[in-house]
Amino acid sequence: xxxxxxxxxxxxxxxxxxxxxxxxxxxxxxxxxxxxxxxxxxxxxxxxxxxxxxxxxxxxxxxxxxxxxxxxxxxxxxxxxxxxxxxxxxxxxxxxxxxxxxxxxxxxxxxxxxxxxxxxxxxxxxxxxxxxxxxxxxxxxxxxxxxxxxxxxxxxxxxxxxxxxxxxxxxxxxxxxxxxxxxx
Numbered sequence: 001x002x003x004x005x006x007x008x009x010x011x012x013x014x015x016x017x018x019x020x021x022x023x024x025x026x027x028x029x030x031x032x033x034x035x036x037x038x039x040x041x042x043x044x045x046x047x048x049x050x051x052x053x054x055x056x057x058x059x060x061x062x063x064x065x066x067x068x069x070x071x072x073x074x075x076x077x078x079x080x081x082x083x084x085x086x087x088x089x090x091x092x093x094x095x096x097x098x099x100x101x102x103x104x105x106x107x108x109x110x111x112x113x114x115x116x117x118x119x120x121x122x123x124x125x126x127x128x129x130x131x132x133x134x135x136x137x138x139x140x141x142x143x144x145x146x147x148x149x150x151x152x153x154x155x156x157x158x159x160x161x162x163x164x165x166x167x168x169x170x171x172x173x174x175x176x177x178x179x180x181x182x183x184x
Contacts, residue, residue: 002096002097002098004042004045004046004049007046007049007050007097008049010053011023011049011050011053014053014056015052015053015055015056016056019052019055019056021133022052022131022133023048023049023050023051023052024049025131025132025133025134026048026049026051026052026124026127026128026131027045027048027049027127028048028131028132029048029126029127029130029131029132029143030044030045030047030048030123030124030127031044031045031048033123033126033127033146033147033150034120034123036147037119037122037123037150039119039120039123040120043100043102043103043120044120044123044124046097046099046103047093047099047103047106047107047110047120047124048124048127050089050092050093050097050099050107051086051089051106051107051110051124051128052085052089052128053085053088053089053092053093054084054085054086054088054089054092055085055089057085057088059081062081062084062085062088063078063081063084065084065088065091066084066087066088069091071087071088071091073087074174076171076173076174077173079171080170080171080173083111083112083173085111086107086108086109086110086111086112087108089107089108090104090105090107090108093107102118102120102121103120105117105118105120105121106118106120106121106123106124106125107124109121109124109125109175110124110125110128111128112173112175112176112179113125113154113158113175113176113178113179113180114175114178114179115175115178115179115181115182116182117154117179119150122150122151122154123150125154125157126142126146126150126153126154126157129142129157129160129161130142130143130146130157136160138156138160141156142156142157142160151183154179154183155180155183155184158176158179158180158183161176162176162180
């Protein structure tokens with residue numbers, strides 16, 4: 001696995017200042033939750049900083065990347081290519097950064113969630129939504145809840161996500177529905 005400073009430099013070179021700041025905020029929250037839930041802090045730090053490495057790729061770049069690397073995508077991801085950054089990011093984390101399987105899975109799960117996530121995936125999922133750069137109403141409740149009961153925090157987070165997706169008249173990804181059903 002590559003050194004954290006080297007990975008941070010790579011991430012910084014691939015992202016805008018605003019997106020890099022977001023990744024630093026997620027990294028900080030991941031470390032905070034890792035301490036609470038007794039998860040390897042270095043792994044939490046690395047997935048936090050690396051999770052959005054593919055976020056600012058264009059639609060065409062994302063579609064080309066998944067095609068070229070034989071990454072399986074579904075109909076919703078093909079239409080809403082914003083969702084692809086998690087699968088592409090997971091692929092980059094595995095092939096270029098040599099992250100462990102649980103770290104790769106956490107990056108893959110961070111956007112839609114998934115059934116039966118391990119603690120590292122749960123931490124990244126919540127941290128992405130609640131980093132200090134996020135300002136949405138209800139965030140602080142989820143931050144507080146995540147420190148006591150991360151599964152309940154996931155449910156609250158999904159409520160806000162689904163509400164936002166519905167307001168934008170977009171399809172809800174099946175993994176988000178599965179995550180809701182699993183944790184409810």
